[in-house]
Amino acid sequence: MNAGARFEHSAHWQFTRAAFLGLWRMPAYSLPTLLFPVGFYVFFGLLMNPAFAQWMLATFATFGVVGTALFAFGVGVAMERSQGWWLLLRAAPTPFSAVLAGKLAAVMGFALMIVLIMAWLAAVFGGVRLESGQWLALVAVLIAGTLPFSLLGLALGLWLSPNAAPAIINVLYLPLALLSGLWIPVSQLPAMVQGLAVWLPPYHLAGLALHVSGTHAGPWLQHLLALAAFTVLSAGLAALAWRRFKGA
Template sequence: MNTVRIYQKEAWYDLLSVWRTPGFVLPSLAFPVVFYLFFGVIFNRSGGSNTAAYMLVTYSCFGIMGPAMFNFAMNIASDRAHGWLTLKRLSPMPVAAYLLAKMSTSLVFALLIMLLLFSTAVLFGDVRLAYSQWLLLLLLLLVGTLPFALIGLMLGLTLSDKTAPGVVNLLYLPMAFLSGLWLPISMFPPFLQQLGWVWPSYHLSQIGLKVINMDQGHALWVHLLILTITSALLAGLALWSFKQLTAEKA
């Protein structure tokens, strides 16, 4: 079997495995849409389409974070606990195929979530954007899954299968709130607005809001630089965690 075929099969089986888990699929797809319907549409009687567009971007960021973090953290921790990760490492399959399969699954869910949110925004929120803005948001948020996948990877390599879900929730939900994904960050006290700079989700949402001219006005390169540095640091930590894991198994 050639290398490309191995990557394709691993990606397909990973997606199939996750898709057969209703406890993962339903919350991942439903929560961002339901939250957006409530806060971006139903309770947005005075804000109009501008607020609906703003919250479309922030809830899209919220939506793509979850599958990336949970898919990597929970499934890798589970594979470690049950010996599947060791088996895959010892098999002829490249380790990269295993990781890219997880990433492709996260991207599929990110795409589905964005399509659901975009459709909801158009049909119920009266959001109207240029085609270039829709496309740019789509591409931005797909690429933007990377730092959250790396967070999940690092947690999956270091936590047990029992503690991983709780730790991811403890990180995911406060990160979303403090980044201004549920409520506009301009509504927060000044010290909480400053705290938002710590989180990659804040910088991703600000880049997305810049696409529709509703960001806080900071330079694009600042957000890109911080996201790049954050992703590089997370990748380094994940690599170190993997080397520690393989050293223990040796």
């Protein structure tokens, strides 16, 4: 077998492909994850606040990629687990890392679609102009940003029952987005909740996205450190949940 054929038959590629098609063919996932952030951006950003087109590109794209990760892992894992699919996979000779990596790759593919659609809408209808390096950095930061949220999603998916997962993740996701300033800049939120933002991971991902796109000044290191800490924390939670799952 040559390299190409080996790759084609590799578990990683097959699981990536399967995970992506699985998400794509499930309208309950693919429609809201793609349409909500894009639609919100068009309505709240381009139509209602055209002056903030560039700012909101970064924050609504963050909103989009965070949702992609949380729902694909959180709800997806809870469902697959309950259907017994994960038990089967564990029994199969496939490396389990391929299952997770495939899902993560699929999530990144979705995130990429969201960011690219929004970037082009912002450029064509919002008059947003960035240097090519800034466009690339914006996309890269947001794609990389799916990792910690995927880990958090994995932990939740392993912990929650399939019935509870969608409700609980929605309850987490929407206030998290609002309080992190993804819809309205934190400075425009009521003063009493402004202080919460620094404790919320999406705030830091958006901060990094705003920074690399040249939209917002301010230091970037704190955002990076906060995200790193959040990644470690999520990974720890996921590991705990994984042990609990294996024991179950």
